[in-house]
Amino acid sequence: MTTLGVVDGQVLRPDLRIEEADVLVDRESGEIVDVDPEVGASADETLDASDSLVMPGLVNAHTHAAMTLLRGYADDKPLESWLREDVWPAEAELTPEDVAAGTKLGMLEMIRSGTTGFVDMYFEVPDVVAAIDESGMRARVGHGVVTVGKDDEAAHEDAAESIAVAREFDGAADGRVRTAFMPHSLTTVREDILREYVPKAREEGVPVHLHVNETAHEVDPIVEERGVRPVAYAREVGLFDPESEERDFLAHGVHSDASEVEALAEAGGGVVHCPASNMKLASGMAPVQAMLDAGVPVGLGTDGAASNNDLDLFGEMRDAAMVGKLASEDASAVAAPDVVRMATRGSATVAGLPGGSVEPGAAADLAVVGLDAPHLTPAHDLVSHLVYAASGRDVRHTVCDGRVLMRDREVQTLDAEAVRQAAEERAFDLVSRAE
Numbered sequence: 001m002t003t004l005g006v007v008d009g010q011v012l013r014p015d016l017r018i019e020e021a022d023v024l025v026d027r028e029s030g031e032i033v034d035v036d037p038e039v040g041a042s043a044d045e046t047l048d049a050s051d052s053l054v055m056p057g058l059v060n061a062h063t064h065a066a067m068t069l070l071r072g073y074a075d076d077k078p079l080e081s082w083l084r085e086d087v088w089p090a091e092a093e094l095t096p097e098d099v100a101a102g103t104k105l106g107m108l109e110m111i112r113s114g115t116t117g118f119v120d121m122y123f124e125v126p127d128v129v130a131a132i133d134e135s136g137m138r139a140r141v142g143h144g145v146v147t148v149g150k151d152d153e154a155a156h157e158d159a160a161e162s163i164a165v166a167r168e169f170d171g172a173a174d175g176r177v178r179t180a181f182m183p184h185s186l187t188t189v190r191e192d193i194l195r196e197y198v199p200k201a202r203e204e205g206v207p208v209h210l211h212v213n214e215t216a217h218e219v220d221p222i223v224e225e226r227g228v229r230p231v232a233y234a235r236e237v238g239l240f241d242p243e244s245e246e247r248d249f250l251a252h253g254v255h256s257d258a259s260e261v262e263a264l265a266e267a268g269g270g271v272v273h274c275p276a277s278n279m280k281l282a283s284g285m286a287p288v289q290a291m292l293d294a295g296v297p298v299g300l301g302t303d304g305a306a307s308n309n310d311l312d313l314f315g316e317m318r319d320a321a322m323v324g325k326l327a328s329e330d331a332s333a334v335a336a337p338d339v340v341r342m343a344t345r346g347s348a349t350v351a352g353l354p355g356g357s358v359e360p361g362a363a364a365d366l367a368v369v370g371l372d373a374p375h376l377t378p379a380h381d382l383v384s385h386l387v388y389a390a391s392g393r394d395v396r397h398t399v400c401d402g403r404v405l406m407r408d409r410e411v412q413t414l415d416a417e418a419v420r421q422a423a424e425e426r427a428f429d430l431v432s433r434a435e
């Protein structure tokens with residue numbers, strides 16, 4: 001066994017207590033071996049965590065990583081016109097090389113801000129997987145299916161591709177890549193396609209991930225046409241099936257009513273809360289406290305960088321706490337400990353990825369947050385600081401699967417300058433083709 005010791009720090013334990021301890025990691029298995037004072041000093045490789053907090057690596061449970069290329073390209077519009085007028089026309093011009101460059105930029109940003117795992121819905125999945133392999137991160141990926149505006153043959157092709165890439169890449173990058181079938185949403189994918197392909201996802205043993213109840217425009221047509229709410233309709237086509245071994249999970253769930261929250265809790269369906277995107281597109285405020293109270297598994301996601309506009313989960317934690325209180329009209333709602341759980345174990349659970357807790361036997365996915373900064377002084381309560389005062393820029397080191405991805409704010413696996421330059425050139429070229 002070759003070991004990594006994260007030494008001399010304070011450690012955020014699964015019950016959210018803070019302990020002074022080292023974290024000892026087996027680099028080969030990628031697991032945490034021990035969490036105890038002094039156990040890291042004699043490790044083969046060490047990371048200094050003095051004046052720092054060692055916490056689980058954050059998990060971004062819903063994003064479109066390559067959309068970093070469209071960061072700041074079209075702002076201040078609601079979802080439907082933003083997608084149809086700006087985003088989809090630009091995405092129609094994307095090449096596999098563009099997607100690889102955008103995904104790398106997104107991962108660079110995530111590693112720098114302490115994120116070790118993410119869920120990605122996009123296209124050109126083989127190129128996305130190759131980029132993930134290189135970065136050392138962990139992810140659940142899928143090909144997003146849209147059938148609006150497509151003829152029968154093209155709709156089937158798109159859905160079949162989503163199933164095919166889910167089959168091919170599950171377990172790639174030494175097991176760090178998992179997959180899902182990813183229909184875009186209940187209103188952008190036809191019913192017959194859902195009914196035919198959800199069972200195929202079951203046969204492959206992969207979960208289903210999609211956008212649900214993001215805006216009122218996604219609810220009304222379903223209620224009008226079918227007389228049932230979107231989550232009930234989703235269950236009719238085979239989603240969120242409690243008998244299935246895989247946990248299906250939805251992004252947003254903003255306009256979920258009490259019956260839908262209850263149904264998700266009962267079925268074990270996961271929700272990825274994306275507060276910044278929901279505020280920026282004025283989609284609404286998700287009933288997150290009600291979901292937590294009902295026992296729905298809730299994780300946290302940034303959504304794409306074009307509707308956020310960054311991939312920093314620390315900002316997302318702050319937004320989740322703030323908008324959660326506003327939505328509940330209750331300052332005690334969506335409290336800091338709930339939010340930290342959401343961004344770590346909650347997201348890992350919903351996404352079905354390892355990680356999310358610092359304890360022996362858990363995946364060695366870690367973020368080390370520097371505490372010697374004015375905005376983190378005094379340290380009355382570090383859980384509070386993580387949510388209300390810290391930002392991704394405070395992260396010093398990032399570890400995933402036992403491997404150091406960032407040491408002393410230098411990313412080790414990707415060439416930061418080259419990634420930034422390539423993404424910028426490709427982004428400018430992309431939008432000039434789209435105009």
Ligand SMILES: N[C@@H](CCSC[C@H]1O[C@@H](n2cnc3c(=O)[nH]cnc32)[C@H](O)[C@@H]1O)C(=O)O
Pocket residue numbers: 064079083087088091121122123143144145146158184211214277303304307
């Ligand atoms: N194969 C599909 C691509 C779907 S990928 C996932 C899609 O989600 C879109 N997207 C990004 N953010 C959001 C959001 O907040 N709500 C809904 N869709 C989004 C994104 O632009 C991308 O087109 C096609 O041919 O168009």
Ligand SMILES: [Zn+2]
Pocket residue numbers: 062063064211251303304
């Ligand atoms: Zn999305």
